[in-house]
Amino acid sequence: MSSYDVIVIGSGPGGYVCAIRCAQLGLKTACVEGRETLGGTCLNIGCIPSKALLHSTHMLHEAEHNFATLGLMGDAPKVDWDKMKGFKDDVVAQNTKGVEFLFKKNKIDWIKGWASIPEAGKVKVGDEIHEAKNIIIASGSEAASLPGVEVDEKKVVTSTGALTLDKVPGKLVVIGAGVIGLELGSVYKRLGSEVTVVEYLDVVTPGMDGEIQRVFQRTLKKQGFEFIMGAAVQKTEVDGDNVKVTYKLKKDDSEHVLEADAVLVATGRKPYVDGLGLEALGIEMTKRGQIAVGKDWQTNVKGIYAIGDCIEGPMLAHKAEDEGMAAAECVAGKHGHVNYGVIPGVIYTAPEVANVGETEESLKAAGRAYKVGKFNFMGNGRAKAMIAAEGFVKILADKETDRILGAHIIGPNAGELIHEICVAMEFGAAAEDVALTCHAHPTLSEAVREAALDCGDGAIHA
Amino acid sequence: MTELRTSLLVIGGGPGGYVCASRAARLGVDTMLVELDRLGGTCLNVGCIPSKALIHAADLFATAQAQAGDGVCGISVSAPVLDFNATRAWMDGVTANLRGGVASLLKRSGVKTLQGRARFLDGKTVEIAADTGDTVVRADNIVIATGSRPADLPGLPTGGNILDSTAALALEDVPERLAVIGAGYIGLELGTAFAKLGARVTLIEAADGILPQYDDKLTRPVRRRLSDLGLDLKTGTRVTGWDDATGTLSLTDAEGDSTLAVDKVLVTVGRAPNTFGLGLEELQLRMDGPFIQVDDRCQSSMRGVFAIGDVTPGPMLAHRAMAQAEIVADIVAGHAAAWDKTAIPAVCFTDPEIATVGLSPPEAEAQGAVETREFSFRANGRALTLDDTEGFVRIVARASDHVVLGIQATGPGVSELVAGFTQAIEAGLRAEDIAATIHPHPTLSEAVQEAALGLASMPNHG
Numbered sequence: 001m002s003s004y005d006v007i008v009i010g011s012g013p014g015g016y017v018c019a020i021r022c023a024q025l026g027l028k029t030a031c032v033e034g035r036e037t038l039g040g041t042c043l044n045i046g047c048i049p050s051k052a053l054l055h056s057t058h059m060l061h062e063a064e065h066n067f068a069t070l071g072l073m074g075d076a077p078k079v080d081w082d083k084m085k086g087f088k089d090d091v092v093a094q095n096t097k098g099v100e101f102l103f104k105k106n107k108i109d110w111i112k113g114w115a116s117i118p119e120a121g122k123v124k125v126g127d128e129i130h131e132a133k134n135i136i137i138a139s140g141s142e143a144a145s146l147p148g149v150e151v152d153e154k155k156v157v158t159s160t161g162a163l164t165l166d167k168v169p170g171k172l173v174v175i176g177a178g179v180i181g182l183e184l185g186s187v188y189k190r191l192g193s194e195v196t197v198v199e200y201l202d203v204v205t206p207g208m209d210g211e212i213q214r215v216f217q218r219t220l221k222k223q224g225f226e227f228i229m230g231a232a233v234q235k236t237e238v239d240g241d242n243v244k245v246t247y248k249l250k251k252d253d254s255e256h257v258l259e260a261d262a263v264l265v266a267t268g269r270k271p272y273v274d275g276l277g278l279e280a281l282g283i284e285m286t287k288r289g290q291i292a293v294g295k296d297w298q299t300n301v302k303g304i305y306a307i308g309d310c311i312e313g314p315m316l317a318h319k320a321e322d323e324g325m326a327a328a329e330c331v332a333g334k335h336g337h338v339n340y341g342v343i344p345g346v347i348y349t350a351p352e353v354a355n356v357g358e359t360e361e362s363l364k365a366a367g368r369a370y371k372v373g374k375f376n377f378m379g380n381g382r383a384k385a386m387i388a389a390e391g392f393v394k395i396l397a398d399k400e401t402d403r404i405l406g407a408h409i410i411g412p413n414a415g416e417l418i419h420e421i422c423v424a425m426e427f428g429a430a431a432e433d434v435a436l437t438c439h440a441h442p443t444l445s446e447a448v449r450e451a452a453l454d455c456g457d458g459a460i461h462a
Numbered sequence: 463m464t465e466l467r468t469s470l471l472v473i474g475g476g477p478g479g480y481v482c483a484s485r486a487a488r489l490g491v492d493t494m495l496v497e498l499d500r501l502g503g504t505c506l507n508v509g510c511i512p513s514k515a516l517i518h519a520a521d522l523f524a525t526a527q528a529q530a531g532d533g534v535c536g537i538s539v540s541a542p543v544l545d546f547n548a549t550r551a552w553m554d555g556v557t558a559n560l561r562g563g564v565a566s567l568l569k570r571s572g573v574k575t576l577q578g579r580a581r582f583l584d585g586k587t588v589e590i591a592a593d594t595g596d597t598v599v600r601a602d603n604i605v606i607a608t609g610s611r612p613a614d615l616p617g618l619p620t621g622g623n624i625l626d627s628t629a630a631l632a633l634e635d636v637p638e639r640l641a642v643i644g645a646g647y648i649g650l651e652l653g654t655a656f657a658k659l660g661a662r663v664t665l666i667e668a669a670d671g672i673l674p675q676y677d678d679k680l681t682r683p684v685r686r687r688l689s690d691l692g693l694d695l696k697t698g699t700r701v702t703g704w705d706d707a708t709g710t711l712s713l714t715d716a717e718g719d720s721t722l723a724v725d726k727v728l729v730t731v732g733r734a735p736n737t738f739g740l741g742l743e744e745l746q747l748r749m750d751g752p753f754i755q756v757d758d759r760c761q762s763s764m765r766g767v768f769a770i771g772d773v774t775p776g777p778m779l780a781h782r783a784m785a786q787a788e789i790v791a792d793i794v795a796g797h798a799a800a801w802d803k804t805a806i807p808a809v810c811f812t813d814p815e816i817a818t819v820g821l822s823p824p825e826a827e828a829q830g831a832v833e834t835r836e837f838s839f840r841a842n843g844r845a846l847t848l849d850d851t852e853g854f855v856r857i858v859a860r861a862s863d864h865v866v867l868g869i870q871a872t873g874p875g876v877s878e879l880v881a882g883f884t885q886a887i888e889a890g891l892r893a894e895d896i897a898a899t900i901h902p903h904p905t906l907s908e909a910v911q912e913a914a915l916g917l918a919s920m921p922n923h924g
Contacts, residue, residue, distance in 0.1 A: 013903065017922045024920045043843070047904050051847040056535040062522060063539055070519040071549030072526060074542035084536025091846050098841060102923065318903035321922065337898070344902040354902065379563065381506065384556050385515040413878055419899075419907035420882040426899040427889050437881070437888045440807040440817070441477065441780040442510045445881035458488060460481050460784070461567065 002109070004030045006331060007123045007132035009115045009276070012040020014308030014320030015138030016099050021328035022136075023106035030132070031103065032125055034114035037096035038103065041140055041309075042317045045160045048095050050183055052088040053163065054348045057190035061350065066387050079191060081168055088163065116277045120303050134303050134331045137291060138324065139276060141269040141309035146175065148235030148246075149265055155238045156263045159184060169193050169261035173245050175233050177204040179347050181266030182220065186349045189224060196226040196258060198233055198247055200267075205347065209359035209408045211394065216353055216410055219390065231256075236263050271310040286312060296336065297327040305331065319343050342425045346415035351391045354418035357406030357425055358396055369399035373431055373455030375447045377411045379462055382442040388412035393451040395421070395431055402430035402455065413444050420448055431455035464597045468494045470794050471588055471601035473580045473740070476503020478771030478783030479607035480564050482791050484571035489795035494599060496576040496590050501564045503609050504772075505780045507557055508628040513651055515553040516631065517811055520658035524691075534849060544659055546636055553631075582741035585764045589741075603766050603794050606754060607783065608736040610772035615643060615729050618704055625728045627652060636661050637726040641711055643701055645672035647810040649730035650684065654813050657691045664694040664722060666713065671697055676816065676870070677823065683852045683872050684812045691813075735773040750775045758801045760790050768793075782806050805887040807880040814853050817880035820868030820887045823858050831861035835893075835916030837909045839873045841923040844904040850874040855909045857893060859917050864893040866914075875906050882910060893917035 005027035008019040016038060019031040037044060063077040103110055113125040117137075123130045143158035145151070153161035162184045168191045174181040177199035189195045203210070204217045204227070217227060231247040234255070245258040271290050278285070284292040284300045291299060291306040298305050307327050308320030319338075326336025347353040363370045373395040383389040391411025397404050407421040424434050434452035439445050450459040472483040475497030483495040500507050523544060530541040568575050576599075578592030588604060590597040612626035620626045625633070627648050638661065642653040645667035657663040665672070665688070672688075672695070673681050688695055696715065703712035704727065711722045735752050748755045748763035753775040760768045768790045771783030785803060792799035807819040826832045836856040839845040853873020859866050869883035886896055896914035901907045912921040 020922055021920075042903070048843050048847060051844065051904055055847050055849070056537060059525065059529070059535060060537050063526060063537065067522065067526070067542065068548070069552050070522060071545040071547065071552065072519065072523050072542040073545050073548075074526070075540040077537050077539040080536045080538055082536070083534075087535045087849075090534075091849075094846050095843050098923070316903070318900050318908075321903065322900050325922070339898070339900065343900050346902045346905065381511045381560055382514060384560060385511055386518050413875065415902060415905045416875055416878045416907055417881070419879070419901050419905065419910070420885050422901060423882050423885050423891070423896060423899050424889075427891060427895060429885075429889065433889065434885065437884050438781055438785050438803050438806045439881050439884065440809045440877065441505070441784065442514055443809065443877050443881065445878050446781075448881060460485060460788075461563070 002030075003131040004028050005132070006030070006134045006136060007032060007111070007130060008136045008138055009123065010040060010138035010140055010308075011038040011099065011110070012138060012140045012308065012320065013042045013317040014140070014324040015040065015136070016102070017321040018136055018138060018307060018324030018328050019108050020102055020106050021325045022331065023108050025328060025332040025334070027332060030109040030111050030130065032111045032113065032115040032123060034112065038099040038110065039096040043095045043099065044092060045163060047317055049088045049092050049163050050159070050187070051348055052091040053084065053187045054183060056084050056087060057187050058350055061190045069387065079168070081191070085164065114275060116275055117281055117304065118277065120281070120301050134305065136327055136331070137273070137276065137304065137306040137310060138308045138320065139272050139310050141315055142272040143265065144268045144270045146233060146265055146267050149175070149233065150236065151265060152238065155243050156236050156265065158265055162264045165262060171196070171260045172262050172264060173198060173243070173258050173260040174264045174266060175245070176266040176268065177227065178266055178268060179205060179345075181264060183348055184264055184266065185225065194226070195224070196228060196260070198228045198231050198245065198258070200230070200232055202230050205353070208355060209394070210361050212353060212355070212408045212410055215391070219351065219410070220349070269309065269315055273310055296330040297323060298330070313340065314343055314345065316343065316345060339426065342422055344418045344422050346418065348415065351388065351411045352414035353410045354414035355406070355408045356418055356422055357404070359406060359408070360396065363396060363405060368405070370396050370405060371399050371455055372396060373451045373453065375450035375454055375459050375462060377444070377447055379450070380444060380447045382444050382446070383412055385442065386412060393417070393447045395451045395455055397431040397455045402432055404429055404431055404434070411444070411447070417445055417448055420445060463595065466494070466597060466599045468492050468574070468599060468601045470494070470603045470605070471496065471599050472605045472607055473588065474503060474607035474609055474771070475501040475564070475575070476607060476609045476771065476783065477505045477780040478609070478787045479503065479605070480568060481784045482605050482607060482770060482787035483573045484567050485788055485791035486794050487571040487573045489791060489797070491791070491795050493572070494574045494576060494601070495568060496578060496580050496588070498579050500561060501568070501575070502557070502561045506560050506564065508631055510780055511560060512553045512557055512631045513627070513655070514811060515556050516549070516655045517651060519549050519552070520655040521813070524658040544636065546634070546659070550634070580740065582745055585745055585767055603768065605790055606740065606762070606767065606769040606773055607771050607787070608740065608773055610733040610735050610778055612729065613732040613734045615701065615731050618701060618727070618729060620729060623706060623709065623726050624704065625726055627728070627730055630728045633726070638662065639724040640664070640726050640728060641666060641722060641724040642728045642730060644729065644731040645695070645697070646730060646732065647673060647812065649728070650810065650812045652728060652730065653693060654688065654691065657693050662692070664696060664724065666699050666701060667695070667697045668700050669697065673810065673816070676818070680816060680870050680872055683814050684816065687813045687852070733772065733778055737773055759793055759799070760786050760801065777806060777808060779806065779808060803888070805884045807884045809877045809880060811877065814850075814873050815875070815877045816872045817876040817883070818868070818870045819880055819883045820866070821858060822868055822870065826858045826867045832858055832867065833861045833864070833917055834858050835913050837913040837916060837921060837924055839906070839909055841912075842906060842909045844906050844908070845874055847904065848874055855879070855913045857913045857917060859893045864917055866891055866893060866896070873906070879907055879910060882907065
């Protein structure tokens, strides 16, 4: 038995960043992880491997669609799916080994195994009980299940299985038009699958700005995605190599069947707190099965904290990381802070989609007067020189004060462009502040400035 | 001879000129613009835009070739063959499209566009000589936005096999052996692109290193990439002669004299302002060396005569010209405006890109104690998924309060990160402010936050 100032449960981006920060702040820290490698969902079976596949398949798309235009002639590119998966695995290994290195560097003990909390101040891993003055739960989330749909991770897969399919399916049905479904759907679309997305709601990527939702869906349709909206999936049945997906249309209750070679279930994620023993500890939960925490990320049991996907809020690695740092600071007696108003989100499709802050819908609901500044990438030289002039930047600002309330980008490299708006929103910038900042030419970020100008007396290149 | 009257005449249709004219017209000023050649000026026709298009094509060509052998990403292409005519046709399409955009922008804004060579008769009168006859324009305000042209190397006048950047972008074939004289950003950008397209490139630089405005560490990744690409870099070397008959350059360096056989020579030894032939002599405008001296309202020594862009002292950058253009348009329209930018970003589209804004480490140190932190892309997940981890982000902050004074970066996609850097400096942010802003995961922009964390407390991943 060993004794620590802090034991972090879970080594995903929330957990490992929290552990590193605790150690940096002089606390004796351990991190419990039962997986073979550190890094949690994000590094092992989430953000990182999916981005590696998206990058590879984006290059494939470039080669197939744009090379001839650019004067690059040759035979059609071929895909070696095993090798592509190998590249992805290499990227994952580099990332997870990086975390392992950081643990050694910061003298953090990795306790291998799955944790439970028999009582406050104690963490049980295997047969061993470790003492910890503070326990931080960062156990993350898992794919939500759907009644009637049995996941075997071979034919009917979650995002995890979708990263390791044996072969590229001829027909792929994606259940759920959220970020994960559309990203992984894009991977297989580019690899040649016929992709049909079945979504319960009438819009893609729920919660996002309505205009972006519509344009995004239209863009994906143009790429060959099929959408069946307002459809409730009843069941999936595996029959040999084939999977049947039965769904009901909400509008007329009619039942339909789709046939597929593989089905990706991407209907969201739920907190993963199994086996921690939270009930016995009397830890308060929200109605949605999340751990309830106070302002300092402490639960109702003193000395037990929780961060990341297992508490309220968007399930995003960078939100978890920020909470991990803040919770570590609270544990160390400092003042941790997370600005929940400025948490960006990125979808790595092509074009990319990125957003931060309020949407038009949320502002209308709040009754707040706002103005919209927009700029299309068609008017951006850099985008044209990359054959990627699809999409636009949209900035929402307070009608009176010009303060930026939100930003939505669909277009090339949107994920990198949004950080400028995050910094601006963090310091309470007006759209004019962005407009008056000199932006380098020729860059895509000029479109962000033009949208900011459009909040005032008009964009230049529109 | 036709005589016209207008409230504002803009001479030059480059990014400075057309932005000034269209903005002024939209603010209600009666505006004319005269362009000698093609709308869009150097930037759009023979500068930033076609070079970025060429770089884009060259990058993809090089990537495809890399993937053709033992490609890492699982896409095998047969080694592509370059059809440079198609590449050029595409580049021409991009510039034609943007040129059309500028023409329609001016038209929609209500600017009258004239074609011809402008010459001042006096401070309010300009004569425009065109094939169709001469026109005299009397204007209350005149803006000189005539830009710049490639500087000649004494003893090596351009023409034939001696190219300036304009001629290099108009080449009909990729030269087999190309010498580039001058390792500034234009020489490096074009030299690298042609090397990727198959030319054997020799870079000749009189100084001891490339990109003299940057420190050694910032240019190291570029030098490494140049060497990987097989570019021969000859620093501390002067050109002493050229024999066109044999295609031989005579060189001299510390070791002695040598010769180099090449097919084409590209001279990129800087640019010179276009202030001759305008009749400026008669106006007796106060000059600053070869440049027109202006105050913070871009006004020259003569009331009502403004100058913007490359003819004024300062970095020759399209975005600086556009920023000046907006100020002048506002002033002419009767609004208060003045130049008060603290930061002008600069980007070299080398491989990898280099992006800088604000003070360099030595410049900052000259002002007082500084603290500097770097964060390497090697520890950035997004860079790993892009298989491109060369480079770093560096923040230079005032030691006493961590106010950000300068940011330098080199690595994948840093041209799009620089907007956020500029924002931070314009807003007078401290490193702590950037560190406390949630940056989306997994993006390259996280490296910026990590560098800031390094200053504020400690990085999470370093």
